[in-house]
Amino acid sequence: MVPNEKKGDTSTEEKIKNAARLVFHQKGYAGTRTRDIAEQAGINLALLNYYFRSKQKLFDLIMLETMQDFIQSMKTVFNDKNTSLQSKVEAVASRYIDLLIKEPEIPLFIMSELRANPEGLLQKMKFQEVLMKSTFIRQYRIEVVKGEIAPQNLLHFIINVIGLTVFPFVASPILRSLGDLTKEQFNALMVERKAFIPKWVYAMMKVS
Amino acid sequence: MVPNEKKGDTSTEEKIKNAARLVFHQKGYAGTRTRDIAEQAGINLALLNYYFRSKQKLFDLIMLETMQDFIQSMKTVFNDKNTSLQSKVEAVASRYIDLLIKEPEIPLFIMSELRANPEGLLQKMKFQEVLMKSTFIRQYRIEVVKGEIAPQNLLHFIINVIGLTVFPFVASPILRSLGDLTKEQFNALMVERKAFIPKWVYAMMKVS
DNA sequence: GTCTATATACGGATAGAC
DNA sequence: GTCTATCCGTATATAGAC
Numbered sequence: 463m464v465p466n467e468k469k470g471d472t473s474t475e476e477k478i479k480n481a482a483r484l485v486f487h488q489k490g491y492a493g494t495r496t497r498d499i500a501e502q503a504g505i506n507l508a509l510l511n512y513y514f515r516s517k518q519k520l521f522d523l524i525m526l527e528t529m530q531d532f533i534q535s536m537k538t539v540f541n542d543k544n545t546s547l548q549s550k551v552e553a554v555a556s557r558y559i560d561l562l563i564k565e566p567e568i569p570l571f572i573m574s575e576l577r578a579n580p581e582g583l584l585q586k587m588k589f590q591e592v593l594m595k596s597t598f599i600r601q602y603r604i605e606v607v608k609g610e611i612a613p614q615n616l617l618h619f620i621i622n623v624i625g626l627t628v629f630p631f632v633a634s635p636i637l638r639s640l641g642d643l644t645k646e647q648f649n650a651l652m653v654e655r656k657a658f659i660p661k662w663v664y665a666m667m668k669v670s
Numbered sequence: 671m672v673p674n675e676k677k678g679d680t681s682t683e684e685k686i687k688n689a690a691r692l693v694f695h696q697k698g699y700a701g702t703r704t705r706d707i708a709e710q711a712g713i714n715l716a717l718l719n720y721y722f723r724s725k726q727k728l729f730d731l732i733m734l735e736t737m738q739d740f741i742q743s744m745k746t747v748f749n750d751k752n753t754s755l756q757s758k759v760e761a762v763a764s765r766y767i768d769l770l771i772k773e774p775e776i777p778l779f780i781m782s783e784l785r786a787n788p789e790g791l792l793q794k795m796k797f798q799e800v801l802m803k804s805t806f807i808r809q810y811r812i813e814v815v816k817g818e819i820a821p822q823n824l825l826h827f828i829i830n831v832i833g834l835t836v837f838p839f840v841a842s843p844i845l846r847s848l849g850d851l852t853k854e855q856f857n858a859l860m861v862e863r864k865a866f867i868p869k870w871v872y873a874m875m876k877v878s
Numbered sequence: 879g880t881c882t883a884t885a886t887a888c889g890g891a892t893a894g895a896c
Numbered sequence: 897g898t899c900t901a902t903c904c905g906t907a908t909a910t911a912g913a914c
Contacts, residue, residue, distance in 0.1 A: 474897075493700035493786070496890060506899055511891055513897095567785070574782050576843045577775070578701070584847045593848060617849045617859060618866065625837035630829050632840060635784045639792045640801060641825045651825060658826065662874040669869045682879075704908065714881055719909055721879095 475513050477503045483524050487567040490574050491521050525575060529587055532568060535561065540596035547601040548660055555627050555659040562631045563649050569628050593620070612670045622666060626659050683721050685711045691732050695775040698782050699729050733783060737795055740776060743769065748804035755809040756868055763835050763867040770839045771857050777836050801828070820878045830874060834867050 481503035485494050496517050500507040514520040539553045562568065576584070593599065602619060605611045611619075630637055630652060638648050689711035693702050704725050708715040722728040747761045770776065784792070801807065810827060813819045819827075838845055838860060846856050 489786070490698070490700065490782070492698065495888090507890090508892080508900085509898065515891095517890065570781060570785060573778060573840055573843070574698070577778060578697070584843065589844065590848055590850065614866070615859060615862070617845065617851075618863070620848065621838050621841075621845060622834065622870070624841070625833045626830065629833035629837040629840070632781055632837070633829075633832070635781070635792065636797065637825065637829060640798055640828065642798065643825075651823060654823070655826070658822070658877070661877045662830070665873040665877050666870040669866070669873050703906090705906095715908090716882085716910080717880065723909095725908065 474505060474509060477505060478510055478513055478520075479524070482520050483528070486521060486524050487528070487565070487571045490571065491578075494521075525583065528568060529572060529583065532561075532572065533587060533589065533592060537592060537596075540593065540598040543597050547598070547605060548664060550598050550601070551623055551663055552656075552660045554623060556656045558627045559652050559656050562628070563652060566631045566634060569632050573632070611667045614667070619663075619667060623659070623663055626655070626662065630655070682713060682717060685713060686718055686721055686728075687732070690728050691736070694729060694732050695736070695773070695779045698779065699786075702729075733791065736776060737780060737791065740769075740780065741795065741797065741800060745800060745804075748801065748806040751805055755806070755813060756872060758806050758809070759831055759871055760864075760868045762831060764864045766835045767860050767864050770836070771860060774839045774842060777840050781840070819875045822875070827871075827875060831867070831871055834863070834870065838863070 478499065482499045485498050485502055489498070494517075496510055497507055499520075500510055503510075510517075510520065514523070535557060536554060539550055539557065542550070545553070599616070602611070602616065606613050634648060637643070638645075641647075641651075643651070686707065690707045693706050693710055697706070702725075704718055705715055707728075708718055711718075718725075718728065722731070743765060744762060747758055747765065750758070753761070807824070810819070810824065814821050842856060845851070846853075849855075849859075851859070
């Protein structure tokens with residue numbers, strides 16, 4: 463029987479990767495047992511080592527892919543020369559919120575694992591280069607010069623856009639408990655924010 | 671030799687607790703080895719179990735204390751009937767930023783550990799009651815009625831205040847890498863935010 | 879109360895049959 | 897490629913001497 467490796471996610475290797483992504487995202491590296499992954503994938507524990515050599519190697523792979531997905535999805539938006547700064551903020555908020563409704567554990571996963579591994583991955587991803595040299599940032603600087611935006615530190619702007627978008631997902635257990643919200647009610651609240659965030663950010667950035 | 675139990679942190683029990691707090695906050699429950707705690711405390715591993723029975727019991731204690739400290743420090747602010755809403759936002763931002771500069775790992779610690787343990791602690795802490803029945807929230811509602819604030823969902827207001835304050839500390843590895851900042855430069859940026867956040871929040875909340 | 883030595887359990891990884 | 901059985905290091909926890 464030839465395994466259907468091209469059909470997408472049915473190959474054993476893909477099943478393991480998908481299971482690993484799920485479990486690692488939920489429990490982090492230290493909290494995950496290879497046995498959990500094997501069970502989730504519906505395969506035998508030995509196969510995990512057969513395909514990926516070790517827990518660490520499998521984790522590194524998932525971590526890299528996760529961060530790439532998270533960044534790559536924004537590169538296009540940031541560097542579109544045909545859209546205004548404000549519409550870029552709209553696009554970022556909208557896309558991230560859609561993504562995070564599907565995979566809400568990603569930010570906490572990335573940030574938790576990054577505290578252990580300080581500089582390793584961050585430089586490899588050239589995070590700084592991708593964002594800081596983008597059209598997005600150039601447009602921001604232009605608006606500051608034109609007086610449309612108060613001349614605060616650029617990082618405040620970035621923190622605010624990302625924070626308003628991502629933070630509620632990081633803190634969702636607390637927020638859901640505070641408002642006594644179901645998962646659906648919480649998600650609806652996040653969808654509301656898609657329209658608010660660009661307006662909010664612009665209002666903030668007029669403040670000196 | 672009588673151990674100086676009253677002198678503060680010199681008793682063995684306190685030494686272990688302080689070490690445990692430090693290590694758990696940095697590495698989380700799963701990532702921490704009891705040996706790390708013993709070493710950090712400068713005591714023998716067996717003493718840890720002598721005083722606290724198990725890793726789990728010690729962790730539960732630290733977790734509870736950490737969350738209480740985090741909430742308790744705000745109860746006073748939230749319920750002060752003699753200060754305006756805006757000055758409460760100022761006080762919250764200012765106090766949290768001071769606290770987080772001293773102990774920046776706390777938010778990530780709480781949120782990471784909360785994703786595992788869903789409802790257990792949150793209800794025990796009566797988070798909802800403390801905040802939702804506070805003077806802070808009553809004043810917010812009054813300003814909405816008076817038309818000073820656009821009638822958005824109350825949770826957006828809370829998410830925004832807390833998010834703008836806490837998020838940068840959660841994401842600090844990424845942000846520091848983005849801006850190529852030393853710890854000191856990062857902290858200075860956070861101090862700047864003390865003054866900005868109340869202004870920003872007010873500007874946002876006028877937006878419909 | 880504090881130590882050394884040790885029991886016990888658990889998790890990652892491999893050997894080897896099929 | 898996939899399984900069962902097992903090895904072996906590591907981590908929590910306890911026993912027992914001092």
